[in-house]
Amino acid sequence: MATIDRSRLAALTASESERYAAARPRSRALFERAARSLVGGVPMQWMSEWPGPFPPFMAEAEGARLTDIDGHRYIDFCLGDTGAMFGHSPPAVARVAAAQTAKGLTAMLPSENAVIVAELLAQRFALPFWQMALSATDANRFVLRLAREITGRPKILVFNGCYHGTVDETIVSLENGKPRSRRGNVGPAFDPTADTRVIEFNDLAALEAALADRKVACVLTEPALTNLTGVVLPDDGYHAALRAIARKTGTLLIIDETHTISTGPGGYSRAHGLEPDILVLGKPIAGGIPAAVFGMTDTIGGQVRERLYGPGAAVAGIGGTLTANALALAAMRATLTEVATEAAYDHMIRLGTRLAEGIRAVVRRHDLPWYVTQLGARVEYRFQPSPPRTGTEARAGADSAVDRFFHLWCLNRGVMVTPMHNMLLACPATSEADIDRHNEVFGEAVAALLGR
Template identity: 50%
Template sequence: MAAKNALHSTTIGDLLDHEQQRFLERRPRSAAAWEEGKKHFLYGGPSHWMRRWAGGFPVYVDSASGAHIIDIDGHDYVDFALGDTGGMCGHAPEAVTRAALRQLQNGATMMLPTEDSLWVGAELARRFGLPYWTLTTSATDANRGAIRIARMITGRDKVLVFSGCYHGGVEEAHVEIRDGRVGMRNMIHPNGVDHSSVSRVVEFNDVAALDEALSHGDVACVLTEPLMTNFGMIPVADGFHQALREITRRTGTVLIIDETHTISSGPGGYTAQHGLAPDILVAGKAIAGGIPAGIFGVSREIAERLWAIVPMVNPRVRQSAHLGIGGTLAGNALTVATMRAVLEEVLTPANFEVMIANASRLAEAARGIISDNKLPWHVTQIGARAEIMFMPAPPKTGADVIAGRRGDLETLLHAFYMNEGILVTPFHTMFLTCPATSQADVDRHTEIFGRFVDLVRGAGVV
């Protein structure tokens, strides 16, 4: 078996070499731009995430509209990555562009509220079912704020996360279980943080492990997605959310649900769709149409416990009333204006129906190709999001992903896709649809996926 796997790995490597060479030859302007970028940026581009594309370097974008991107070499891509969810509204949606231009002409940031904020606050409460909200500049900042509040009101230090999670740059979430041991996820540097003091990690869907971990009474909050989306999609097991809510309430632990990805489930995210009852809800990325933004909302109970510690400011007393969160750009007028446009005109029930229908079309077509070719792969779909995974059945835990993931096939697929004009999330094979995604875009993917299957079967690697 080892020899067979080695042969397959070598063959996949040869196929990848061919795809990356093809990518290089057809994108001379992007290749040259990347070399120039490496002279001035620490990791080649404005963000270190931009180096993570399977072609060997990123394409440089000339324009983006709807569900398509055109690079500086003139190639047109159907975009199912959508900025890893930041572009879930589609690129340059008219309502967001109009709102942004209008607000830019009236001031982008003043550290003062606008009337748009009144509408936004009421709409967030209506959609997500929590009464009190705070705006931040990213979902990472929103998670940090939620964690800080949980520690303030509980007097506890630890944050429990699930192995394989991703919650942005939150230090407490940079841990995972691998080979039965807790360590840093994705080779992240510990950065001087004593994770044994601030973090606790268990496997997703493991109710017994969760119960035991919270029984010590030292965990301030559980920070979780409704289902795992960033380690390969891991569906939630029946009854897990009910158990999670019961255990957190029994142990006095704040439950934070991060909907940054799963907001693609519907207008109120997975939380509203499935009647979940978090103490704090976080979202970001898509919420302002690509303008940097995050949000967190809290229940009345959490708000009252916080106000008992940090009351509303008395304007007759000079004080900062600093909660240790936020910044001068949080809740700026430009973000609020675009957020209103997103909630009012873009992420509407009607648009979600279109997005989810197209995600279903993509998932069913991919399942058909997998079934016809008798391949040990599967497709998971939740709302407007779907994923092809090169393992027989959906994983239940992060350990399942580690044991069964085929990173070599994922990389080859991504490189092949880019050469054929398809973009997917570069970290794993996850697809997202936006209101502008068309059936023709989905059918284009189906054609390319079928050709990928022909490629790997013809090479004898599956």
């Protein structure tokens, strides 16, 4: 198999970095100016993870296109790391957002859209009761509290390499088989290993052992691990066994579909017949406007109602003043009815398949030990020979130097890939020509890297 010459990789990366910086003087100047008022020169730390010496600054975005302030126009496969999964400013969302802005943004009162959105969610995800949040992080915080309240149990379980936003209890990892606060966990409020158990994904023996003492209130999981490790797919039969073990031990099963909603209109859960007690969905649910939702079974809904809505109930730790605001609900309704449609998903998934097949063709042509994973409209490629089964295997196979080279090469040729990992999304506005352009650029990068 072909191998990478590391000195060639370093030289190419340096050349691409110089090209990137020279072509973006306005972004460089704004970044330098920002350093005087924004910590690190960006409003959020992860915006500094773009591969150049400074990030491109956005001027505008629409559909599958993003333009930076230097006038460079990109085919955007990052799409806000799923936040704009249905494209930037979908027309239906932009229209209702403008209309709702004129009628009021928030009032701490329910609106008709709240009822309609809940009914639409119930139809789509086959869970009868719903509540709102402002982000998946918020939703996950809320459902962990609810799980502990309902079960009377103190502990939760997550998987090594999981991603559930900035929830304190989930920022844990395994190192040499031992749980620890994840490296980079900033000022943890408590030791997350005290009440969180963390095991490897796809390890049923470890799962059974972790739940056996019936002290775990819930398992919080993505259907496939994403984001921090690249995609780690479940083994055949894993989810059925997870569901059975959770039921046997009286443990609630919470599925976070924030990234895996790329699989289909009802997410991975509907596509694969999963049966969560609670389902969480954030990021794209309102077409890019901050919002999230969590749904629950009839049984869980009844238990939540008793505790949160009964006479004299004093609820702490659930919700916020802007939760379920009128703007977000109008955008959610438009997303569910006019944007995230069956037809849109058919288009997105077909293009996702074209994207994955094109990348695989390049890998085969150059006899490279790399693999490609697809979750509907979401495609990721990794510079390792086989798909990992666990978070530990995924991290061990990471190659940040090769990642940086590919991201720079793509940006310099008008193709935007998610910076933290090699994730690409096809949205309703993505075209076959866009897909083919990525695969052409990817092929050119491989040829340059191998000196062919």
